[in-house]
Amino acid sequence: MSDDPEPSINISGGESGGGVTAEFDPATADTRAERVIDRLGELYWQKTYGGRDAFTCLVRTILSQNTSDKASQPAHDALLARYGAGPNRDATAETESEAGVPGLAESLAAADRSELAETISSAGLYNQKSEILVATAEWILEEFGSARAFDAFVKDESPSEVRETLLSVRGVGPKTADCVLLFAGGRGGVFPVDTHVHRIYRRMGIAPADADHEVVRTVLEQEVPAEKCGFGHTATIQFGREYCTARTPACLEDPDACPMGDVCDQVGVYPETDEVIDPADAVD
Template identity: 80%
Template sequence: MSDDREPSVNISGGESGGGVAAEFDPATADTRAERIVDRLGERYWQKTYGGRDAFPCLVRTILSQNTSDVASQPAHDALIERYGNEPAAANPSGGGNVDLAAALSNAEHADLAETISSAGLYNQKSEVIIAAAEWVLEEFGSAQAFDAFVKDEPPTEVRETLLSVSGVGPKTADCVLLFAGGRPGVFPVDTHVHRIYRRLGIAPADADHEEVRAVLEREVPAEKCGFGHTASIQFGREYCTARNPACLEDPDACPMGDVCEQIGVYPETGEIVDPTDV
């Protein structure tokens, strides 16, 4: 087991920032999915979600696509250092705070790509980020107005609007709703979540990301969904890894072993296959 806990400074807002606090008790869980999340609640950090500014959160999530936090966090930090300290004149809404959308909409593609190169796919991501910044200014006028939209409008409307932006998929949209909007009942599905809940047998083996999300948002109480997302990622990194889950070496090593159906995992032979292929 790794001692690497979720960093205190990231898109979740650290120790606080809004959202809904939850209590975790596996003995009182109504579904298997809730029982898993409650067990994670006994093992990992417990905190609320929300409070991040929406556009920086969107940028941070785009940077995290198809890469690890170890790679994407330095790219985010470099981007903020370079573009988050533009003169106040870069803020069309006035005041002394930088409008990051305005700064990035004027960024040179090559310069931004160089700045975020540690995140991987930097040419593609720089195009997406610049286009997203231009979209925010065109549709909302400022990053501040976009933030208000994310926090105040109905979640379904916010999600559909975000999904209309090129390069923004369901996971990215849901992360903005969760980490910026602090919306309960949002369970973003990344590769870890997709893998884990099909292996456990909670979602169908052939379920795509959206189908897994639908199952989890239906079976996990709304106030536990945000925690379920971040804690499941940590669980996937420590125990239920893609190629070498803990149960292969020791049946008792995984804290979810007694409730897992091990779909696609064969300890007898050491074989690992995607649940879809079972």
């Protein structure tokens, strides 16, 4: 396993993002998907997730939509600096959530949208995201009464009910809902699918080449043990950034440059012609 810690600038929050060390052994893997995850465990950190405040996690994930962690992290930090303690509040006082950021839901529900948009501008789509954040904070307070009650809902109710409830909220898609279930709820068997996960497991041939995000999620949650799904999500993203990029995967120039080369079908990658296409377009 790499001595490098999990990056702190990502949705999971790195070393401070909750969770505990897990064990990964490729020799005992039952499926190719599990073998890939176990190999990632040798390459990167080894961790399961859970324990983050649900509303704070939801806010962080909304900010990350359609942008990189590098761009969304400053927006997240700026948002907490401006709205974290709530209007006219003592930041050390007990408010909605002891585990989360004091007063954040109330602050965002009452926020001026133009001011909020300016605060999160580094995250991209800031006008749209500011509207979604205000509306989501209002929904939390109306539906649950407090961020603390929402946090309890995410951690205590069935994953299917939590997911269905979150998906009913404007601006919350499957990946966002699953990230809340994973990083806040600590639910095993949840494998959020972002653009990296969607690309990589179709390129590897583990999921059908023409599978949408939900089909990829279903395949991975069936073939990867529940306790390894959360790590699989974050480590696959890191692997996608370092090796299996969208346009220039490591195997394109050197088949031996990728640590997953022997378990990958390279669907849509053609080193002979220096061509890379979406796996779905490679299906005859």
